[in-house]
Amino acid sequence: MSTRAASAADAPEAGNQWLAAHVERLLDNHLRLTGRALYAGPEAGAALARAVFEADFALLSHGTGEDPLFNYANRTALALFELDWAALIATPSRASAERGNQQARERFMREVRERGYAEGYRGVRISASGRRFVIEDATVWNVVDADGTYHGQAAAFPRWHDL
Secondary structure, eight states, X not given: OOOOOOXXXXXXXXXXXXXXXXXXXXXXXXXXXXXXXXXOOSOOHHHHHHHHHTOSSEEEEEOOSSSOBEEEEOHHHXXXXXXXXXXXXXXBGGGGSOGGGHHHHHHHHHHHHHHSEEEEEEEEEEOTTOOEEEEEEEEEEEEEOTTOOXXXXXXXXXXXXXX
16 A cells, blocks of 8 residues: 555545545544534554545535635535545535525634634535535634634534535
8 A cells, every 4th residue: 555645636545545634634624613522433553544534424624715615525414515536636625515505604704713623513505516404503613723823714514415
């Protein structure tokens, strides 16, 4: 098995250890901010990252920048938003909300940046094909590394339904 370093262009798979370092950062930040584990399985390292990629909840993250692009989604989120990996990493996270809902989304995301995280979020989202759905009980949190460097934000939600 290859252990080459993964780049943002690489979809999670065995050859890049399912992007374990990124997934670990997402999970660690969630636990530190909320006091709860997002995924409580016994796995570690690449096995944990694969389990999270295959999980039945949606998990996404975006990087930094003026119009941040998605940089991770598990299989559930990819299917829900009807994106493949190449399309995902080329998509600004704001595009997950319809134009009319983007201001409310941005106000919420600004609050998360300032407070560190927020829970219980509910909002309308849109897939690549235009299918509208509601996400329920979402948690959104800031993602930082051990040195405190800001890397973006992540979101997870266990429930959704089509409109």
